[in-house]
Amino acid sequence: MARKRDTRQDNGRIPRSHARPRRELEERDSPRTTPGKRRSGNDSPERQASRPLEQYERREERHSKGTQHRSPGHPPRIPEKRRRHDPSSYSSSEISSDPLSFDSLAKLDAYNEKQSRRPQEHERLLAPKERGRGHERRQKEKVASGRVLKDKPRHRRQSEYRREKRRVISGPLAEEGNVRRRGGYIQEESGKKRFGRKCWVSVIAVILLMVILIPVGIYASKNHNAVQGSGGSSVEGPDPANANLKGLDAKDIPAAAKNTYLDPFTWYDTTDFNVTYTDATVGGLSVMGLNSTWDDGTQANENVPSLDKKWMYGTMPIRGVNLGGWLSIEPFITPSLFQDFKPNQGIIDEYTLTKEWGPQKAAKTLEKHYAMFIKEQDFKQIQAAGFDHVRISYSYWAVTTYPGDPYVPKISWRYMLRAIEYCRKYGLRVNLDLHALPGSQNGWNHSGRQGAIGWLNGTDGDLNAQRSLDIHTQLSTFFAQPRYKNVIAIYGLANEPKMIALPTPAVLDWETKAAAIVRKSGMQQHIVVGDGFLGLSKWKGQLSGVQNVILDVHQYTIFNKNQINFPHQKKIQYACQGWTEQMKESIEIGTGFGPTICGEWSQADTDCAVFLNNVNTGTRWEGTLPTSDPTTSVTTPHCPPNSGTCSCSKANADPSSYSDEYKQWLMMYAEAQMASFEAGWGWFYWTWVTESATQWSWKAGMAAGILPKKTWQRDFNCTTDIPDFKNLPETF
Numbered sequence: 001m002a003r004k005r006d007t008r009q010d011n012g013r014i015p016r017s018h019a020r021p022r023r024e025l026e027e028r029d030s031p032r033t034t035p036g037k038r039r040s041g042n043d044s045p046e047r048q049a050s051r052p053l054e055q056y057e058r059r060e061e062r063h064s065k066g067t068q069h070r071s072p073g074h075p076p077r078i079p080e081k082r083r084r085h086d087p088s089s090y091s092s093s094e095i096s097s098d099p100l101s102f103d104s105l106a107k108l109d110a111y112n113e114k115q116s117r118r119p120q121e122h123e124r125l126l127a128p129k130e131r132g133r134g135h136e137r138r139q140k141e142k143v144a145s146g147r148v149l150k151d152k153p154r155h156r157r158q159s160e161y162r163r164e165k166r167r168v169i170s171g172p173l174a175e176e177g178n179v180r181r182r183g184g185y186i187q188e189e190s191g192k193k194r195f196g197r198k199c200w201v202s203v204i205a206v207i208l209l210m211v212i213l214i215p216v217g218i219y220a221s222k223n224h225n226a227v228q229g230s231g232g233s234s235v236e237g238p239d240p241a242n243a244n245l246k247g248l249d250a251k252d253i254p255a256a257a258k259n260t261y262l263d264p265f266t267w268y269d270t271t272d273f274n275v276t277y278t279d280a281t282v283g284g285l286s287v288m289g290l291n292s293t294w295d296d297g298t299q300a301n302e303n304v305p306s307l308d309k310k311w312m313y314g315t316m317p318i319r320g321v322n323l324g325g326w327l328s329i330e331p332f333i334t335p336s337l338f339q340d341f342k343p344n345q346g347i348i349d350e351y352t353l354t355k356e357w358g359p360q361k362a363a364k365t366l367e368k369h370y371a372m373f374i375k376e377q378d379f380k381q382i383q384a385a386g387f388d389h390v391r392i393s394y395s396y397w398a399v400t401t402y403p404g405d406p407y408v409p410k411i412s413w414r415y416m417l418r419a420i421e422y423c424r425k426y427g428l429r430v431n432l433d434l435h436a437l438p439g440s441q442n443g444w445n446h447s448g449r450q451g452a453i454g455w456l457n458g459t460d461g462d463l464n465a466q467r468s469l470d471i472h473t474q475l476s477t478f479f480a481q482p483r484y485k486n487v488i489a490i491y492g493l494a495n496e497p498k499m500i501a502l503p504t505p506a507v508l509d510w511e512t513k514a515a516a517i518v519r520k521s522g523m524q525q526h527i528v529v530g531d532g533f534l535g536l537s538k539w540k541g542q543l544s545g546v547q548n549v550i551l552d553v554h555q556y557t558i559f560n561k562n563q564i565n566f567p568h569q570k571k572i573q574y575a576c577q578g579w580t581e582q583m584k585e586s587i588e589i590g591t592g593f594g595p596t597i598c599g600e601w602s603q604a605d606t607d608c609a610v611f612l613n614n615v616n617t618g619t620r621w622e623g624t625l626p627t628s629d630p631t632t633s634v635t636t637p638h639c640p641p642n643s644g645t646c647s648c649s650k651a652n653a654d655p656s657s658y659s660d661e662y663k664q665w666l667m668m669y670a671e672a673q674m675a676s677f678e679a680g681w682g683w684f685y686w687t688w689v690t691e692s693a694t695q696w697s698w699k700a701g702m703a704a705g706i707l708p709k710k711t712w713q714r715d716f717n718c719t720t721d722i723p724d725f726k727n728l729p730e731t732f
Contacts, residue, residue: 234334234336234337234369234372234373234691235336235337235365235368235369235372236372237372239268240268240269240270240271240371241271242267242269242270242271244270244271244273244275245264245265245270245275248264248265248275250265252277253265253277254277254279257277257279261286261288261409261410261411261413261414262277262279262286262288263277264277264288264289267367267414268364268367268368268371269367269370269371271371271376272376272418272421272422273289273414273418274288274289274290274291274292275289282477282478282481283473283474283475283476283477283478283521284474284477285399285413285474285475285477285478286410286413286414288414289414289417289418290417290421291421294421294424294483295424296308296424296486296487298424298425298426298427299427300383300387300388300426300427300428300429301383301386301388301427303388303712304316304388304427306427307424307427307429307486307487308486311429311489313526313595313681314587314595314681317678317681317682317683318388318389318597318681318682318683318684319386319387319388319389319674319682319683319711319712320387320388320389320390320391320431320682320683320684320685321382321385321387321389321390321391321684321685321687321688321698322390322391322393322433322599322600322684322685322686322687322688323374323378323390323391323392323393323419323687323688324393324446324686324687324688325373325446325687325690326369326370326373326374326393327370327392327393327394327395327398327412327415327416327435328350328393328394328395328435328436328446328448329349329350329353329366329369329446330445330446331348331349331445331611331614331615332609332610332611332612332690332693332696333687333690333691333693333696334369334373334690334691335610335611335691335692336691337353337365337369338353338611338615339610341356343616347615348445348450348614348615348616349445349446349448349449349450349615350395350407350436350445350448350449351406351407351448351449351450352449354366354406354407354408355406359406359408362406362407362408363408363411366408366411366412367408367411370411370412370415371415373689374415374419374688374689376422376425378688378689378699379419379422379423379425379426379428380426381699382426382428382688383426383427383428385698385702385709385710385711386708386709386710386711386712386713387428387711388427388428388429389428389429389430389431389489389490389682389684390419390423390428390429390430390431391430391431391433391490391599391684392416392419392420392430392431392432392433393433393435393495394412394416394432394433394434394435395407395412395434395435395436395448396434396436396437396438396448396467396468396471397409397410397412397436397448398410398412398413398416399413399471399474399475400471400474402438402467407448420484420487420488423487424487429487429488429489429490430487430488430489430490431489431490431491431492431528431599431684432475432479432488432490432491432492433492433495433528433599434471434472434475434492434493434494434495435447435495436448436495437455437464437468437471437494438454438455438464438467438468438471439453439454439455439457439458439460439461439463439464439465439467440452440453440454440455441453441455441456441494441495441496441497441498442496442497442498442501443498443501444496444498445614445615447495447496450614453498453501453502455468455497455502456497456502456503456506456507456510457501457502465510468494468510468514469510469513469514469517472493472514472517472518473517473521476491476517476518476520476521476522476523477521477522479491479523480521480522480523488525489525489526490525490526490527490528490550491518491523491525491526491527491528492527492528492529492530492552493511493514493515493518493527493528493529494511494514494529494530495530496530496532496533496554497530497532498532498533499531499532499533499534500532500533500534502532504532504534507532508542508543511529511543511546512543512545512546515527515543515546515549519547524548525548526548526549526550526595527546527548527549527550528549528550528551528552528597528599529543529549529550529551529552530551530552530553530554530599531551531552531553531554536551536553536582536583536585536586536592536593536596537582537585537586537592539551539586539592539593540591540592540593541593542593543593549594549595550595550596550597550681551586551593551594551595551596551597552596552597552598552599553582553586553596553597553598553599554598554599554600554601554686555579555598555600555601555673555677556600556601556602556604557571557574558604558605558606558607558620558621559607559620561620561632561634561638564606564607564620564621564638564639565638565639565640565641566640567640567725567730568605568640568665568669568725568728568730569722569723569724569725571605571669572665572668572669572672572722573722575669575672575673575676575718576672576675576676576718576722579598579673579676579677580675580676580679580718583596583598583676583677583679583680584679584680586680587679587680587681595680595681596680596681597677597680597681597682597683597684598673598677598680598682598683598684599683599684600684600685600686601673601677601683601684601685601686602685602686602687602695602696603666603669603670603673603695603701603706603707604693604695604696605651605666605669605695605732606619606621606639606648606651607619607620607621608621608622608648608651608652609652609690609692609693609695609696610652610692610693612693613625619634619648620634620638621637621638621639621646621648621651622637622639622646622647622648623635623636623637623638623646639730639731640730640731643729643730643731644729644731645731646731647731650731650732651695651732652692654694655694655700655701655704655705655706656704658704658706659728661725661727661728662728662732663704663705663706664723665725665728666695666701666706666707667705667706667707667708667715667716668715668716668722668723670701670706670707670708671708671714671715671716671717672716672718674711674714675714675716675717675718676718685698694706
């Protein structure tokens with residue numbers, strides 16, 4: 001979206017610079033035999049009683065050869081991994097609840113005494129009281145572990161069996177006696193628990209950690225919220241339940257499709273997707289995830305027709321919103337994806353971001369972003385706010401990638417198809433916007449790769465232009481299906497081709513070829529071309545041979561150093577007069593191109609949003625945006641003249657700190673632009689949601705009271721006097 005270069009020629013505008021889904025795992029019992037096995041009817045009581053000792057003797061004999069030297073009184077130690085799966089390694093309480101025979105009991109007592117004996121050197125170090133306590137503890141452990149059963153045996157309740165089955169301590173399984181000591185308490189003969197010294201130490205340690213960590217957490221949260229103000233992080237939140245995978249078997253996925261984008265068991269989010277496997281394609285593009293039925297009878301609101309009814313373009317204004325920074329990453333919309341990198345790493349766009357992450361992390365992180373940043377709830381809220389169109393920006397790697405590309409291929413395609421279905425559900429018409437073309441059509445970060453233009457320019461310029469046409473062949477073939485006849489209303493060829501840096505005839509020739517491909521594929525929807533920043537007046541008579549084509553202009557004052565310093569009153573005047581006159585002139589064939597829309601605009605007062613002018617760069621507002629081009633370099637503050645120090649601190653503040661007069665101005669500035677662009681065919685606000693840039697998010701602006709609750713409910717339409725806002729500081 002946001003363009004950094006100040007190269008306006010005509011009307012003062014400037015380009016804006018699988019993991020598999022988690023299954024619910026059942027908690028399994030340990031591989032041990034169930035505690036308290038009952039005596040077999042074929043065994044004698046003596047046989048039952050002697051079994052624990054025989055098992056111990058067999059265990060000792062089995063491991064004696066591989067046992068390292070141990071001090072006297074310590075039996076051979078069974079390796080931990082083998083103990084977990086060796087039923088003979090369990091305590092006698094886990095094998096039998098019956099009393100032992102006299103002979104077996106004597107032998108087991110002898111072993112217990114041998115176990116409890118400690119080296120004399122250690123005994124001498126103990127205080128008399130500690131020695132007595134140690135002796136008492138050993139006697140209690142014998143009873144608690146079942147080594148000595150002197151009390152009358154009792155039948156245990158079923159709940160006790162369940163309690164004994166679950167013995168997972170920090171991952172490994174442990175014997176019951178050891179578990180209880182590690183848990184911080186000693187088992188009393190009466191069954192009561194009392195805290196030991198280790199437990200008190202643990203409790204004190206936990207309290208100290210809480211004292212330290214809670215303030216740190218609060219501080220971290222405040223700092224996090226400073227960046228995550230509007231929409232929150234694009235990759236935070238609970239994982240989807242993916243309940244529609246239940247009942248399916250991963251074995252039913254063909255071997256060739258396993259672990260590919262066609263395998264639903266690798267999808268992060270399966271919500272509202274058809275997860276039945278299919279390899280069917282249209283135009284070489286997968287239909288996997290789509291349902292076979294649809295309904296176009298929904299209205300966005302009472303002021304517009306349902307999808308299956310004709311929209312009277314040119315008479316009924318478009319009131320739409322963009323889904324920017326979602327399927328085409330834009331740093332200022334989702335700064336959380338970029339803010340953890342150091343400036344010298346050069347992570348400035350989706351190309352460098354995915355290259356730094358590598359294929360696996362890039363796919364995992366970006367799919368979570370696709371799933372979390374825009375959800376069904378957003379489309380419901382968009383409808384409730386009074387919108388009737390949605391512009392969905394996406395990149396060419398939703399369709400394919402080429403050698404050397406680090407981008408995540410094809411995953412975003414699935415989420416775009418689901419978004420179209422959500423638009424259908426809420427009666428919203430779709431404007432498909434191919435935001436990033438092979439080679440980059442403008443060299444800005446939202447085209448995928450910031451830097452040189454490699455489309456219709458440079459060594460591979462023609463190759464990338466042809467690749468772009470091939471992509472449109474696939475896309476238009478797919479969207480020519482009957483299911484998209486009503487819901488897709490506008491089809492874009494290329495977002496913001498930088499025609500002030502490209503040969504205009506070459507761009508017009510490419511657009512003519514692309515439009516012919518779309519029509520040949522069977523799509524009859526309106527086709528959109530960008531004005532390329534030439535100025536609306538330069539488009540008179542262009543593309544006259546293309547039917548149903550719309551010219552798209554993007555209007556901002558803040559990317560032009562000669563307009564960003566307009567006082568508050570003048571900015572509203574410029575919207576009401578300058579932009580309105582341009583629109584009226586453009587939509588008339590005699591004076592302009594014909595059908596014209598404003599595909600992007602915002603109420604932003606400054607260019608202060610984090611990463612708006614590229615990652616880790618300054619602003620025109622503060623005069624910290626030096627470039628190698630003297631015509632675009634801004635090294636002195638460009639807030640309005642004589643207004644004092646230019647600072648972005650207030651501009652980036654939480655909207656709750658805005659004064660009432662500033663809120664009034666923001667609302668009026670937005671309403672002025674809506675009135676202006678409705679002098680043409682209508683508008684699309686940039687954008688619906690951001691992580692932190694409130695003045696670029698309709699969702700956040702509406703919540704803050706600086707944008708209308710309904711797109712048509714306005715108090716200002718450029719027909720009344722504009723206040724001078726003399727009490728409103730021009731620096732904010």
